[in-house]
Amino acid sequence: MGQDAIQDATSEVACDVLVIGGGTAGPMAALKAKLRNPAARVILLEKANVKRSGAISMGMDGLNNAVIPGYATPEQYTKEITIANDGICDQAPVYKYAERCFEIIQELDRFGIRFQRDGNGDYDVKKVHHLGTYVLPMPNGDTVKKALYRQLRKAQVLISNRFMATRLLNAPDGAAAGAVAVNTRTAEFLVIRAKAVILCLGAAGRLGLPHSGYLWGTYENAANSGDGYAMAYHAGAGLANLECFQINPLIKDYNGPACAYVAGPFGAYTANSAGNRFIECDYWSGQMMQEFYNELQSGNGPVFLKLDHLHADTVSEIETILHKVERPSRGRFHENRGTDYRQRMVEMHISEVGFCSGHSASGVFVDEFARTTVPGLYSAGDMANVPHNYMLGAFTNGAVAGEHAIDRAGEIDLPEIDAEAVARERARVLAPTRREDGIPPNQIEYKTRRFVNDYLQPPKVTAKMEIGQRRFAEIREDLETRMVARDSHELMRALEASSILDCAEMAAHASLYRTESRWGLYHNRTDFPEKNDAEWFCHTILRKVDGRMVSEKRPVTPYIVPIEAEERGAYDRQRVRRQA
């Protein structure tokens, strides 16, 4: 049998809690579930390898949203995120995160992940946000995944690497009953029955096409192809505010963070070509991205990260962080071009569009227990719509999901699954391998993503998005009838292309539904340029109903932390005002 050859085999396993996605939220969910009930079977399924998967594959430089007693309160944090997200925020999950995250920080500390302390031994928290102080550096942030992996082994969580989940299974009453997965190197089928399922599959990061044209040169880990969004959709779960795209300010071409959260506290800042500040605050928000976009389009563009005014020793300190964690190859990128932070500003650009709640607010709808709208189905991390959630949100809400899911599993019997649904899924998945001839997945994917750029990228225009929908429908026809996969690896890419196309269609549908502009650049509709609170101060929820995509309004749950009228616009005032 040759490498990656397609093998015909199916096996079935059962567990109490199935966690899909072994990046950040997933390992914490699995760990917490197992620790709460050590007798339970907890499976952690991962498309890559848990040792090095997900957004924090190479670690992280710090916590962007640490709510630490003495520096910030859960009330302040909840208020800041509500304002940053233009008011469209169910506060209960945000508040719960803010209350719980300090305990998770201390737990990570016990796992061996150190956090920066000042001379007095207190956490050395930095201010990057518009209002509050939440950024905490991690001096050995490169060890995060290793530390997590040790805990998973110790707790005896069952880890299955190189299995890609393709669809969730629903019980007769609609509740989550497990998932179907396929091995990415053998195409062997695995049916996993479970009493509860937790989706932690990260952002939809392979949605727009980067300016480089390289499919894998994305901001997000390119493995995060939106499979979680697609699976949640097909299982009937509601997805919230998908029109609130993720768009980030990045190093041009390299497409990694610049990274103002690291360099900002040392005195670096985002500047225009004259070297002048044009935004008050480098914290990522849709309103900030709108000003960034405006500057790029103006005579003052392009935009840069400015460090060349800093002392050489300071720059060296920044470099040791930036070239070691998260995206360490950025040092190599600068070296190739002869860019030295000390002498030259670093050109920046805006990223391709994607879905991600970790940075914006587009995700599967969840409540404060990480429950989706499907019973027994949970979600945490970048794909669950707790806004501006970042890494610590993934850890904290992963913990919440794991604990709640294992409790549910203790109360119910293993749900029935539908053998016909499994057979149908098997036929769908293997269809590209049954063809002798056709269109390879990379071309299906490239075309989908190019049209995402052409027709969905903000500023959004109604007629363009409608053309985009027609193009996506044509690609779907090709995908379902002509796509060919010659080995197991290509089959994985074919399944990813299917997730990407699902996400593209959801992005168009959600963007057309909300007939106003909100969240700055994230949902800037040129033919509906104003914010319209009278009609659109609400979530939008996208779901699959009788096989069709539908969107509906869902009221924002009354605030538990009140926001005064004059505070609401704080994030709208991003542009540096002219000095008199």
Next chain:
Amino acid sequence: MPLAHQPSTVPVTVDAEKCIADKGCTVCVDVCPLDVLRISDLTGKAHMKYDECWYCMPCETDCPTGAVTVQIPYLLR
């Protein structure tokens, strides 16, 4: 099958002298998030089989003999 192959210069290279895949090591293949590395049937050494690279560096960082080098993909360089 009427599929053409487009050449591309791959970002991940392996020093065959240093690579110990022929002695059973599979670290770089195991850790790659995009699963693009394989051990060659012909040479017994690791190589980049698919040009689908996020230039993220676990393969280089975790290689026990320093045989793997990650460069920025040419289109981005």
